[in-house]
Amino acid sequence: MIAFNLLVAICLVYVVFLFLVAFWAERRAMAGQGGWLRSPLVYTLSLSVYCTAWTFYGAVGYAVRSGLEFVTIYLGPTLVLIGWWWTLRKLVRIGKTQRITSIADLISSRYGKSNVLGVIVTLMAVVGTTPYIALQLQSVTLSFAVFAPKDVGQWAMADLNATALTVAAGLAVFTVLFGTRNLDANERHHGVVTAIAVEAVVKLVALLAVGVFVVWGLAGGPADMMARIEASPITDTPISTGRWIGLTFLSAAAILTLPRMFQVLVVENADERHLATASWAFPLYLLLMSLFVVPIAVVGLAEMPAGTNPDLFVLSLPLAHSREGLATLAFLGGFSSATSMVIVAAIALSTMVSNHIVMPLFLSWKTQGATMSGDVRKLVLRARRVSIAAVLFLGYLYFRLSGGSEALAAIGLISFAGVAQVLPALVGGIFWRGATRRGAVAGLVTGFAIWAYTLFLPSFGEGAVMGARLIAEGPFGLGWLRPQALFGTGGLDPVVHAVFWSMALNAGAFIAVSLSGFPSPMERLQGAQFVNVFEHSSAGRGWSQGRAEAEDLLLMAQRILGAEQAQGLFQRTAAEQGKLGYLPEITPDFLQRLERELAGSVGAATAHAMVGQIVGRSSVSVEDLMAVADETAQMMEYSSQLEAKSEELALTARQLREANEKLTELSIQKDAFLSQISHELRTPMTSIRSFSEILLDGQGLGDEDRRRYCRVIHEEALRLTRLLDDLLDLSVLENGQVTLNRQEGELAELIDRAVAAAGVTGARARIAIRRDPARERVKLVTDTDRLSQVFINLIANAQKYCDAEAPELRIEVQAGGGSVAVDFIDNGSGIPRKSQSIIFEKFARLSDPRSAGGAGLGLAICREIMAKLGGSIIYLPGGGGAAFRVTLPLARAAEAA
């Protein structure tokens, strides 16, 4: 038998070795050389904190008591790990983007950075984990007891307690030293993780060694082993279907929700790719850990004397065969299992307690805000250290109170069921955007209460917390409320019963309350970011407008992150913004980044509250969101305005181009007009000048000649006057300055007057006029003078230009359709087609030898007049000769008639 003192010495050496490993790893990481410390292998090994002393010692005892069922505890995690693509991948990504520090932080952050949820989850974790820590202390002390010299009386209870206390104190020191060394962003602990990886190797090697010894040393190899298994009572224990499925589910839930598992899986994860390796490597680890459990149990049952604690077969079998070295190795394996679990659990719990309970209390106590005196950083670290000590002390207390009588596996399952209550809120939170804070609170509280009522409290034994009557008959004799047979389901195994009801009602309350409520803006923001973490790994907006003083923020950040790190962060941000010095512009982005950094140290809710105290608001209000939405709407409106404007500009440009073309055309027209008019004026002037010069000379002119010349001068002067009159007339008409003198008149009279004025009546008439007086009896209200001017012009034109042998002009009147049309049709050759479009233009005199006397303004004037009168004048093609149609609206006429 190995000397007890030697065992203690080995144990101490091993602890010192772990300290050195942790210290060395910490140094390497600080020096930036810790690359391989963050390898997938170390990550996978660190996950082995799942395998506690419960696994190391307890699995064999479990197999002895319940047969193959022990394996469910490993099958659940295996399924979760190989199904990493479903949940773990998402959890790790969320943990990274949101800088999650613990499972309480995840839940709190997801549901709108609610601190209430943080507190609830923290308390649940403490209650669920404390018995588990007690379990580890118990297993360590029991394993010590195995080595205790049997002759020196019995190892008194006091010695057991002293051992437990020593172990707890030692663990507290280690955890404080390496777990609260720094307030590292993201809460990574290189030293701890490396030490745990070493411990993982130790416990695996130890268990495999014992297994090999059992199979090849005690039994005759695998074949013999199979035969022994077949013959052993273990294969006679039927598998309970309910427990098999229930425990697989429970262990699968536990690996996601156990605080220590969350710590190593999500928080300590350095690279998301490590998860891909762990997805098969960790199940392999679990397989190896459980491979020899059944052989050890079978051989132990067969060889050890009755009454030996089957939980300690791993130790007692080698000891019974005087394999002291192997026994010591197994002891170290068990010790490693216990210590690694306790260390990680204590770190996880202390982070939760300090971030979700101590810091909020501190913040509300110091209402002035986080900038006032007092080093927050030191406070956080102190809070963690005290929390670690408190958690371990609680575990020790539980161990003392429960008296170490409980079978190890039972406590483990109770603990699993307790922390599994977080599962609905966790899974709902990352997959369902409709999950709300109220729903999460309702589910957690319901599940936890039912767990306590149906499993936790009864586990203390009848009469301890719950009376025997209460358990047997239910509260107030209500049978359907019996703790272990809710609603008459007494046929179930107590653990399965508790898991079923707590999870069912938990999920039910969570879903029902979530469905019926409406989440706050912050919850919806966070929900979208968590659920769609792969779509936008960037952060949503937390702060809409910064009013904080950069200096205050720097002060606060220094207290939490440490001066160097905080200044570095501020300086980097300032540099990115293009500013010198330490004080960047307080932009929402910067606030968010700062909050993220702080969250890595004190948790999302606390960081949000601290920044909120300085910035002047504690959460995103609806107004903020409205402002953001407004901003977006404004941007969109602005851009659509720009679009409209550019369209408008294009339109205007087109219009301008058109106007420019028109102006150019007009300018050409004007030039043409000017040259035309000068020409028109010049011709009569020339003849007037020459004839007047002849008259001035005077000699040798007869009276007859003189009179003739005078007449020529007179005629030319008349022509000039007429031309100028026409020009004036046209200009007045075109400028719209003409005032119409409306009066009543009959069309027949107007035509009579025009015919007379045109000088086509009587003997001198060159042209015959054909009229239909009956149809001309149309009464008109219009400017009769102007209208007759048009008629005169048309008649005069016909007389002038009709080139028929016997010229005649038909004047036809057609009334109807709201207007009256007067056609002037002669029997000449008409106007050539190509000229028809220009005859109404100014000076559009066709090249005609007989055109003398006309300035080419007549038809232009006619058109202007008709436009003013509300009618029109057009050339009628195909009418035989030249044909013009004058149309007048008849509305006035009908009125007057």
Add this chain to the structure above:
Amino acid sequence: MRGPRAPLFLARQGYRRRRLVDMALLLPLLGVVLFQLPLLAGGAETGPRASTIAYLFAAWALLIVMSALLARRLCQAGDPYEEEAGTGPGDGAP
């Protein structure tokens, strides 16, 4: 919230990766089936035979090997984390 729609048909590589992801998603379901078989094999009535125990460990090892191959292929097929949204069954927003 979604970006531009992903094309309906992917190139061969992208298609393979999608199917790898499908396998990764289905593997745990296979595990559930394999791990329930001992119950059907009479373990629930008479207790497991030694061969049942051996089967369980063999199935376990098979899952591990498949998971290892899959993880390697997934990492080779490009960064599995750069997978665009919408492949995970839970990614659809309600």
